[in-house]
Amino acid sequence: MSWIEKLFVERADIYMEIMNSMWSEGEAIAKGIAEILKRYGLSSGKVLELYSGNGRVAIPLARMGYDVLGVDFSLPFITDAREKAKRYGVEDRVRFAVADARRIDEEIHEKFDAFVIVATSLGYYDGSSDEEVFKRLRNLAKDTSILIIANTVHRETPNWRYCDKVFERFGNLVLLEERKFDPIWSKLYSKWYLYRDEGDGLSLVLRLETEIRVYTPTELAEMLRRSGWGAESVYGDIRKLERFNPPCAHLSLVARAIRTG
Ligand SMILES: C[S@@+](CC[C@H](N)C(=O)[O-])C[C@H]1O[C@@H](n2cnc3c(N)ncnc32)[C@H](O)[C@@H]1O
Structure with a gap:
């Protein structure tokens, strides 16, 4: 069993405690994401959060008025996320699905206005797997869709x-x-x-x-470009929409779908 399955599936109980302890941080991240989406004219719309965990960002985004689908391969996280959505009274605005990001477009068959990837969710497999995920997300995108990678680690963290x-x-x-x-x-x-x-x-x-x-912003931008996404802006901590100015702890990157045809 890989460390990824051990931490997020076999010992999901333990990692859930970690995510719960960072719940309020998730709300602040969702606010930063919503601020960026509004700059692109998206004060509502369909958002797919990939690697959503137990919903600490998906649920606040739903409370802000977005129609959200959170996807994670860990059933315990998704079960907890569904319970939390009810507790927060947003079960009609947020859905959660168990699926593997590396085959996302084989399991989800809808188009989204925006895609969100939060915290250390990239880099678990290898560069080509992450690039493949970006390509598959492009298959679920409209020509105007936005992809936001928020508060991930980077090479200079x-x-x-x-x-x-x-x-x-x-x-x-x-x-x-x-x-x-x-x-x-x-x-x-x-x-x-x-x-x-x-x-x-x-x-x-x-x-x-x-x-x-771990990636540099340039590496991520190149991978995104090869996958049909054009990087448009970079930030450090998305909660403050701060400049990406290493040594800062976080990297946030905003990309827009490259039009096809
Ligand atoms: C560090 S956690 C971040 C969770 C969430 N984004 C947050 O900020 O709270 C990484 C997440 O990626 C999920 N994950 C890892 N590999 C995955 C895969 N291949 N497909 C879908 N989810 C995956 C894990 O189950 C875990 O919930």
Whole structure:
């Protein structure tokens, strides 16, 4: 089993705690996304969020008036997202589907005004898989559609590149990450030690080795162009619509469908 299936499917219970601890961040990201969509005249419309997790961005987007489809390959995340949509009273504006991003246009057969990919969801497989995903999204796009990659990591993300050991807290979970960066293939190798804070000590709940390909904005723009998308603007943190000015933690990229014919 790959680390991707282990973390997001087998131990979805643990990763769900991490996503829940970042729920309010998802709302702020959705606001930044909506701000950009409005600049393209989209204050409503159909949005596909790929790699949606348990809906921390899809649900706020639905609350802002978009018709959203969240797609993720993890059934536990999608089940939780559907429950949350009911709790937030937007089950009529947001749908969730279990599907593999790498075959998205074989499983979803609708056109969308916008596509959203949030946080570290690219780079899990390899560059050609990500490019294939962009091509398949283009098959679900109109000639005017927008694609937004929001708050992903990038090659100059400071604590990914330059820190060997990082601690992060997500609610009662504490993550110790040991990282090694391969500059030739732009790959980040991490060892994860995830502990639960029991109040009187830490107990190890998950040990995992991850491997992620990280991109520069130029690499992403080239992959998008080969897939039928023209990159139009770049930001750092989409919550503040800040300039992309490394060393900033996040990369956000906005692309528009390249017209066919
Ligand atoms: C880091 S999480 C981000 C989740 C969400 N975008 C967020 O910001 O909360 C990455 C997500 O990608 C999903 N994922 C990984 N590989 C996938 C694939 N091949 N097809 C669909 N979803 C996938 C995982 O299940 C997980 O929910």
